[in-house]
Amino acid sequence: MVLVALVKEYVGKMLQDISGMKVLILDSQTVSIVSVAFTQSELLQKQVFLVEFVDSSLKESMSHMKAVYFLRPTPENIQYLRKQLVNPRFGDHHLFFSNILATSNLQTLAASDEHEIVQQVQEFYADFVALDPYHFSLNWAPGHIYMLMDHPSYQHFCRRVVDGIAAVFLSLKRRPVIRYQRTSDIAKIIATEASKLMYDQERGLFDFRRSEISPLLLIIDRREDPVTPLLTQWTYQAMVHELIGIQDNKVDLKNIGNFPKDQQELVLSSEHDAFFKANMYENFGDLGMNIKQMVDDFQHVTKSNQNIQTIEDMARFVDTYPEYRKMQGNVSKHVTMVTEMSKLVDKRKLMLVSQTEQDLACNAGQATAFEAVTNLLNNEQISDMDCLRLTMLYALRYEKESPVQVMQLVNKLASRSAKYKPGLVQFLLKQAGADKRTGDLYGNRDLLNIARNMARGLKGIENVYTQHQPLLSQTMESIIKGRLKDVDYPIVGNHFQQGRPQDVIIFIVGGTTYEEARAVALQNATNSGVRFIIGGNTVLNSKRFLRDLEEAQAAQRLSRSGPV
Numbered sequence: 001m002v003l004v005a006l007v008k009e010y011v012g013k014m015l016q017d018i019s020g021m022k023v024l025i026l027d028s029q030t031v032s033i034v035s036v037a038f039t040q041s042e043l044l045q046k047q048v049f050l051v052e053f054v055d056s057s058l059k060e061s062m063s064h065m066k067a068v069y070f071l072r073p074t075p076e077n078i079q080y081l082r083k084q085l086v087n088p089r090f091g092d093h094h095l096f097f098s099n100i101l102a103t104s105n106l107q108t109l110a111a112s113d114e115h116e117i118v119q120q121v122q123e124f125y126a127d128f129v130a131l132d133p134y135h136f137s138l139n140w141a142p143g144h145i146y147m148l149m150d151h152p153s154y155q156h157f158c159r160r161v162v163d164g165i166a167a168v169f170l171s172l173k174r175r176p177v178i179r180y181q182r183t184s185d186i187a188k189i190i191a192t193e194a195s196k197l198m199y200d201q202e203r204g205l206f207d208f209r210r211s212e213i214s215p216l217l218l219i220i221d222r223r224e225d226p227v228t229p230l231l232t233q234w235t236y237q238a239m240v241h242e243l244i245g246i247q248d249n250k251v252d253l254k255n256i257g258n259f260p261k262d263q264q265e266l267v268l269s270s271e272h273d274a275f276f277k278a279n280m281y282e283n284f285g286d287l288g289m290n291i292k293q294m295v296d297d298f299q300h301v302t303k304s305n306q307n308i309q310t311i312e313d314m315a316r317f318v319d320t321y322p323e324y325r326k327m328q329g330n331v332s333k334h335v336t337m338v339t340e341m342s343k344l345v346d347k348r349k350l351m352l353v354s355q356t357e358q359d360l361a362c363n364a365g366q367a368t369a370f371e372a373v374t375n376l377l378n379n380e381q382i383s384d385m386d387c388l389r390l391t392m393l394y395a396l397r398y399e400k401e402s403p404v405q406v407m408q409l410v411n412k413l414a415s416r417s418a419k420y421k422p423g424l425v426q427f428l429l430k431q432a433g434a435d436k437r438t439g440d441l442y443g444n445r446d447l448l449n450i451a452r453n454m455a456r457g458l459k460g461i462e463n464v465y466t467q468h469q470p471l472l473s474q475t476m477e478s479i480i481k482g483r484l485k486d487v488d489y490p491i492v493g494n495h496f497q498q499g500r501p502q503d504v505i506i507f508i509v510g511g512t513t514y515e516e517a518r519a520v521a522l523q524n525a526t527n528s529g530v531r532f533i534i535g536g537n538t539v540l541n542s543k544r545f546l547r548d549l550e551e552a553q554a555a556q557r558l559s560r561s562g563p564v
Contacts, residue, residue: 003130003533004271006171007037010124011070014096015046018066023050023090025069027077030098032129032139032248034070039272054080059089066092072127073097078105082112093117098127099167100202127167128535131249132270134524135517138164139248140537143544144552146186146222146510147431150559158186161537162193165217165507168535169198175206176217176505178492179484183438184221186509191219195492215503216479218489222510222536223432224439225471226396227361229513229545230389232354234465236287237280238514240268240337242541243344246514256340266333275330281518283466284341291334298331352376353386354465360393361442362467369394370405377412384417388424389542395425397442399433424546427553438488439471472506472516472534476523479504480530505533511544512536 011034015022024043026034031053034043043051052058054069054077067090071077085093095109101123109121128136138160145157169176175198180191194217198206222229233242244251249269253259270277279290345351356372359365373390376382391413395406410425430436478484482500491497508516512534520534538544 002133003128003136003168003171004037004133007033007126007128007130010126010171011037012046014068014070014094014122014124015043015048018068018092018094020047021065022046022048022068023052023062023065024048025052025054025067025071027054027071027074029072029139030070033098033126036129036131036249036269037271054084061089063089063091065090066094068094068096070096070098070124073099073101073105078108082108085109085112085118086114088115088117091117092119094119095121096124097122099123099125099163100205125167125170128164129248131539132517132521134520134531134533135512136168136533136535137512137539138535138537140164142548142551143511143538143540144548144555146537147548147552148555148559149185151555157537158189158193161190161507161509162197164535164537165190165194165505166197166202168505168533169215169217170205172215172503173208174211174215174503175199175208176215177495177497177501178217178219179489180219180492181221181224181438182488182490183436184219184224184509187219187221190507190509191217191492194219199493213499213501214495214497215505216497216501218475218479218484218504218506220475220506220508222508222540224437225441226428226432226545227393227441228468228470228472228515229511229540230393230542231357231361231468231515232350232465232542233515234284234354234463235281235515235518236276236284237268238518239284239341241514241539243341244337245541245543246539251337253336253340259336263332263336266337268337273330275334281521283463284345285463288338291338294331295335298327301327348383348386349379349381350386351465353382353390356390357393358465358467360390360397366398366402366405369398370402370409373409374412377409377416384419385543385546387413387416388420388546392425392428395429396433399429421550421553424549424553428549431549431552440474441471443474468515470513470516470519472508473519473523475506476504476519476530476532480528501530503531503533505535508534508536510536510548511538511540513540 015024024034031051048068050062050065054071067088069081071081081095095118101121106121109118127138129139130136140157140160142153145151145153148154151157178191178195178198180187182188233239237246240246240251244253244256246268249267251266251268252264253266254264267273268276268280270280275290275294279287282290353376356369356376359372360369373394376390377387391409394409399406406425413425414420414422475484479501506520517534520532524531540548
C-alpha cells in the first residue's frame with residue numbers, strides 16, 4: 001500500500017516492455033505524475049530520449065522513434081491524439097491512459113488509426129500524484145470551487161475527484177466501504193458518485209478478490225479544520241512548503257534570491273534523497289543540528305580525498321567520484337534551503353508570530369490572546385498576510401465567546417493595510433465557522449479530548465512551536481479505536497464495515513497539508529494495525545488557502561450580480 005511504488009511500477013512497465021528509442025508524450029497532469037516518480041536519468045535508462053507534451057506544435061518527423069503516450073482520458077487529449085494519428089510524426093504508437101477509457105473514445109481512436117501505427121491501448125491507473133508513500137494529490141486547480149455549489153465547474157470538480165479516488169483503488173486492486181462527513185454537501189456528493197462508479201457503473205472492473213475486511217474510504221471537508229492550513233510550520237517539509245512552496249516535490253528558488261543556475265530549482269523527494277527522507281518530519285532546531293553533522297561528514301570526506309598521493313589513491317577517488325559529487329550536491333541543497341528559510345523566519349518575525357498562533361490553536365485564554373494579537377497587529381514589522389492569519393485564527397477560536405473583539409481586530413486589520421480584502425474574515429467564518437463544524441477542533445467539547453489536553457499541559461510541551469495537532473489525528477485515533485460515529489460519518493449504500501479496517505484512505509476535499517501528511521506517516525510508524533493514506537485535490541499552505549478563500553468570495557459576489 002505504498003503509492004510511489006505503485007506509480008513507479010506502472011510507468012516502469014509501460015516503458016520497459018517497449019524496446020528501442022522512445023519519446024514519452026504527456027499532458028499537463030501526467031507530467032507531474034511521472035516527474036515525482038522518475039528522475040531524468042532513470043527515464044534515460046529506459047531509453048526515453050525525448051519528452052513532449054501532447055499539445056506541442058512541433059511538426060518535425062521522427063519516424064525512427066517509438067511514441068509512448070501517457071495521458072488522462074479527457075476529451076481534449078482524445079482530440080489531440082486523433083489529429084496526431086491522422087498525421088503521425090513517429091513510428092509505432094503505444095497508448096496508455098491514466099484512468100478508465102470510455103468505449104466511445106476507444107472507437108474514435110480506432111477510426112483515426114488509418115496508418116495502423118497503434119500497437120496497443122491500455123489503462124494504467126496512475127491518475128494521481130504520489131508525493132510520498134502515504135500522501136497523494138490530484139494537483140487540481142482552481143481549488144476554491146468546492147465552496148461554491150452553484151459554480152459552473154462544481155460538477156466537473158467532483159468528477160475529477162471521483163476519478164482520482166477510483167484510480168487509487170484500482171491501482172491498489174481493492175474496493176472500499178465508503179463513508180463521508182455528514183455536514184458536508186460536497187463530501188456526500190463525491191462519496192455517492194464514487195460508490196455508483198465502483199459498485200454499479202464499473203462493477204466488473206472493481207470486482208477484485210474480496211478480503212475479509214474491506215478498506216475504508218473516508219471523504220471529509222477541508223472546512224472542518226480551517227486552522228491547520230493557516231499555521232506557520234516548523235518541520236522541514238511543511239516549513240519549506242509554507243515559506244517557499246513545493247510543487248511536484250520541486251522547490252523554485254528563482255524568485256527568492258540570486259542562486260547559481262543548478263540551485264534555482266531543487267528536488268525534495270523522500271525517494272531520491274536519503275537525508276530528506278530521514279529529516280522531512282524533524283523540527284527546525286533538530287534539522288539545523290543534523291545539517292551541521294552532514295556538513296561535518298562532507299568536510300571529512302573532502303579532507304580524505306585531498307590526501308591523494310599515489311595512483312591507487314587517485315583510482316579510489318575516481319571510483320567514488322559520482323557518490324562524492326552527489327554528496328556535495330545534497331549538502332549544498334539542504335544548506336541553501338535552511339539558510340533561505342532562516343532569513344524568511346527572521347524577516348517576518350515568525351517565531352514571535354508563531355507562538356501566538358500556537359496559543360490560539362491549542363490553549364484557552366481569550367483576554368491574553370486578544371492582547372497578543374492586538375500587539376502584533378500594531379507591530380509594523382509583522383507582514384499584512386501574517387496579521388490576516390492571526391486575525392482569522394482568533395476569529396475561528398473566539399467568534400462566539402468575544403464577537404466584539406473579533407470585529408475590533410477586523411477593523412484594525414482593515415485600517416492597517418489597503419491590501420486587506422474586506423470581509424475575508426467574515427467569509428471564512430461563514431464557510432468554516434463554529435456553526436459549520438461538527439468536529440471537536442479545539443479539544444474542548446469532548447471529555448476525552450479535554451482530559452488529553454490537560455495531560456499534555458501537565459507533562460509540558462516539548463516544543464512550543466509544534467504543539468498543534470491537526471483534527472485529522474483525532475479522526476485517525478477514532479478509526480483505530482472503532483469510535484468513528486455512524487451519525488457523523490454515514491456509510492454510503494447498504495454496505496457495512498466488518499470489523500476494524502486495516503487500510504484507510506482519507507480524502508480531504510479542499511486540499512491536504514504537509515502537517516497532516518506528517519501526522520499520517522507518524523501514525524503509520526506506530527504499527528497500530530491500521531495503515532492510512534491521505535489525499536486531496538491539492539496541497540495547501542497558508543498562501544494557497546487564503547487565495548482559495550479570496551477567489552471563492554470573489555466568485556460568490558460575481559454570481560450574485562450576474563453569471564460566474
